[in-house]
Amino acid sequence: MGATDADATVDAGVAPALVDTIQHIEDGDVLVVNGDSRTWDVSDVVDRSIEDPNDARESKRVCRLSCGASVFGLELVAYPDRYTASLHVLATEDWTEDGQVFDVHDVEILTQQVPWVVVTGGGDRYHFPDPQAAAFGEAQPACGGGNPGATYRVVRSNTVRPTYSGCKDCLRHEKPVALESVTCPSCSKAICHGTFQGGAVGAVDGLSITCPRCGFDGVVDIDVDSGVVGVDDSTT
Template sequence: MGATDAAATVDAGMDPALVETIQRIEEGDVLVVNGDSRTWDVTDVVDRSIEDPSDARESKRVCRLSCGASVFGLELVAYPDRYTASLHVLATEDWTEDGQVFDVHDVERLTQQVPWVVVTGGGDTYHFPDPQAAAFGEAQPACGGGNPGASYRVVRSNTVRPTYSGCKDCLRHEKPVALESVTCPSCSKSICHGILQGAAVGAVDGLSLTCPHCDFEGVADVVLDH
């Protein structure tokens, strides 16, 4: 991340999609900022109007981010004609970052909304299911981590969230994307729908299939709900 002084701002041409992403952040979200290796928990969000007529700012939104012992503040400031975004270091394990302010050029809200997760007894973390293991009726974390030797089970995510926290490796690397209903190109019968996982799922634009209704064999176009 490139450091700047506290008065510096992001280019007035700040990407509207980035502004919208920051505006939609909620407490409990999990973020990646500027592609950094840290995965942040959003522990608080404050929106504040600025009424001082001598202040050019109209409002600001500050998100408190936590990762281990590090605490940063993600700030979005609204002006009459533009937005600026900055990342303020409030507490850090790295003394070289102490007191710095960073430009913000990318914020990713990691998807936590999946219908099924895997957990182990006595744990407090849920994982995304390993699709290959699930195909054989087994419950294993998609990240390949978890507790070695532990016995996992598949549960509905709404039975453990928000009591359990999501595995950061699963959230960051599996990137689940909803797959809209796939139909046979020949007979239009519905074949499947669900969720795709993996870092490269965004590049998927078709599925190779054999239709059980008309015996079509080939590739069907797919639509992913990014």
């Protein structure tokens, strides 16, 4: 991450998409900032108007982020003609970061909303299910970690959240995308629905289906960013 002086303007104006992302951060979210290896928990969010007529700023939003012993402040400042975003080091084990302010060019809010998760008795953390294990009726963490020798079970996520915290490896690397109902483009029979997850999800752009009702055999388009399903015209 590129650092700048604490008294300097961090950015001449950040992209609207980044502004929108920061404005939608909530307490309890899990973030990745600037693609850094740390995965941040959001422990507090404060919105504050600035009424001082001598201050060019109109308002600011500050998110308190924690990762281990490190505590940073993610700040979005609104000016009449632009926004700036910066990351302030409040506490850190790395003395080279102490007191610094970093430019912010990317923030990712990690998805925690999945219908099913796997947990083990006596634990306090949930994992995303391993799809391959689930296909054989087994419950295993998608990250391959967890407690060695522990027995896992599949439960609905709303029965353990927010009491349990999410596994950071699962949240960061599995990238779950909810897929709307897939229907046959020929006879409209519902074929499937569910969730895609895994590091290569972004490369998926189609789903091959065979309809048991009409026999359609082809590919439907998938937009993994939105979960929208369409029809690949070349196969119909």
